[in-house]
Amino acid sequence: MDCQLDIFFLEAILNGVLLAGLLALLALGLNLVFGVIDVVWICYAELVMIGMYAIFYAYTGGVPFPLAALLGILAVAATGALLHWVVIRPVLDQPPINQLLVTGGVLFFLQAVATMAFGIEFRSLGIRLGSTGFADMTFAWSRILAFVVALAGMLALWIFLSRTFLGTAIRAIAQDRQIMPLMGVDASRIYLVTSAVGGGLAGLGAVLMVLQYDIYPQIGLQFGPLIFMICVLGGLGSMAGGFVAAFLISQFIAVGGSCMATEWGYAVAFLFFMVAIFIRPQGLFGVRG
Structure with a gap:
């Protein structure tokens, strides 16, 4: 183990912060x-993989990268909405x-098709x-x-959820799914829009990842467990x-990789x-049921 408090250790910490932005998104x-x-x-994570392939083929087909990135985001947003309509909607009332199991089946289906x-x-x-x-440290652009x-995307989502009527409806139905439909809110429409927005965020993540990582059908296996772990650690839905949680996990990965x-x-x-969930099963910001 080589973990000295020097400039390389600081570089690892800062690189962990940069990684945390993508994981948090x-x-x-x-x-x-x-x-x-x-x-x-x-x-x-497989939606991210779809976005990466969409961007790759659009860009290599002659489309400028900014437009290819936009097409990738739209493609994944549409995929998210389609996933909800075809797969999620029929099992909403199921255990x-x-x-x-259904979304796990979609995972393997998308990997096989890709x-x-x-x-x-x-x-x-x-x-x-x-x-x-900077100061003997190197950071990839x-x-x-x-x-x-990623920070800009998270800020845009916060503005959308807090400053628009549709965003307010999304927050309201998240707080009380039973009452809001009685007040005239079309829950099925909100669910579809939420799935499209969630897919759009996966598409934005694909844009950022395609500049850093190679594209292959199993890339979701590299990031999927991390994303799920971060969500559970932070508290699902929080x-x-x-x-x-993204900043905590990214520091363990970056600093641990630097030291060992x-x-x-x-x-x-x-x-x-595992230790954190054993101590606090609902997550850091979750509410105990």
């Missing part, structure tokens, strides 16, 4: 869906285990943004851009909790998660 989308619809999309359609090759956009240095855009090896960083993060 992805957890925000999943928490939004759960908070409103009360269904956990186990397949959420939670049935809902988990493998058959795109193959197992690793693909990359080939866009290199370079890096910048792609991570800095992802952090800034957006503030997911934000805090990357795999040990993930191992320590999962160990912390």
Whole structure:
């Protein structure tokens, strides 16, 4: 173990902060869906994978990257709405285990379809943004851009939920699903819009990830457990909790990887998660039922 309090340790901490922005954005989308619809999309990371492929083929087909990114976000938003209409809506009144099994089935279905359609090759956009240095530390511009855009996306969602009529309806139905339909709120419409917004956040995450990571059908297996762990640690449905949990987990990964090896960083993060859930099963910001 080599974990000295030097400039490299500080660099690892700051890189963990940059990673946390992306993880918090992805957890925000999943928490939004759960908070409103009360269904956990186990397949959420696979929506990100779909967005990455959509951006890749649009960009390599000659579409400028900003437009390809917008198309990817719209494609995943539409996929989120379709997922709700075709898969989630029929099981809304079923036990939670049935809902988990259904979305888990969608996870493997999307992975299988992507493998058959795109193959197992690793693909990359080939866009290199370079890096910048500060006080003997080096930071990739792609991570800095992802952090800034992720914060902007979270701010835009907060404005939408707090300043618009539709956003207010989403927050209201999340607080009381039984009363709001009696007050004239169309719950099915709100659920569909929420699924599209949650998908759009996954699409935005795909835009930020496609600049940093290779694209392959199983990339959801790399980020899916992390996203789910962050949501549970923060408290399912708690957006503030997911934000805090993302920063905690990213620090374990970044600092643990700097002191030991990357795999040990993930191992320590999962160990912390298990201990925290044992002590506080409802999550850091969750309410005990």
